[in-house]
Amino acid sequence: MKVKICGITDVETGIEAVRYGADAIGFVFAESKRRVTIEKAQEIIGYLPAEVHKVGVFVNESREEIEKIASIVGLTHIQLHGDETGRFSESLSLPVIKSISFQGNEGLAALADYPNEFILLDSPKGKYRGGNGTVFNWNEVDPNLINNHKIILAGGLHANNVEEAINIIRPYMVDVSSGVETDGKKDLDKIKTFIEKAKSTPVGR
Template structure:
């Protein structure tokens, strides 16, 4: 089970995610209670070893701006939320970067198709809200068969095992589910989430 812990902003939280076994760590570079600057990300990258992917998260920024900001932060991965196009995917790859394209569970059917992104992320209707949703609605969708995709939205240490089992997800992404308060990570919850996701993995 691939696990990404997102919205990290301190060396301690990055170290805890890495130590727990996270495969990727996310840094929010868009308006959010979890926002960090490119300079902060550059410093936090010192805590990310080889084999763990650091990812810059963007919402409504034009793709060219996201690429420039991610590059300034020293990142090679971008996660794009909001209304995106196949051309945006090509722009990220043309820049020599990898892409997680995020869609919400109620998106139009064509948005779930393979646009050439490296990973697809399927989120709750309101990304970042921490609200759980019907994860089982993703199970068995032909468009997802054989693809690497991440489940997100409302996940926490207690429900991640069941959620991934019913959704048949390849990986998970968590942020609010491992926080003590909005924007403040809880190290024990990070550790518990990664362990639960890895130990309960059924796919």
């Protein structure tokens, strides 16, 4: 099971997350308490191995700004958390992860033909478009609607529920942010435990 640790804002946490086995590191460039500057993201990415995905999170940002940030900091993937269309997704130069806030299978069906490889399945929107730390009902998801994409599961995951989530959704990757924090800060022990738990959970589609 692949693991993405999102909302990284300092070098040490990025390095340690990768050392523990993280396959992807997420950098938030949208409004969020975990927002990172271009300079800091560039610094962190400079310490990360080439094979680790460096994912930039954006919400309704212009294509020009996304491409500029991606080029400066060295992103490998773009995560779209706003109202971006499939056409907008196709206009970007890097692979796109399109986030959808799960509020029923009707909305999920609308993304069935979305023209990119990855769909991030998240909880309904709260104060921010992601990273709200709430769980949705995984059993409500119709698996037939997500077969055409690599699913990245997010939304309220932590070490104590990630095994159940993986068993139900059988995603390509799990994505965690607040679930590996203590008092709003990334907790290295929680990151290590989460990654170990996720990677020890057998999954097959």
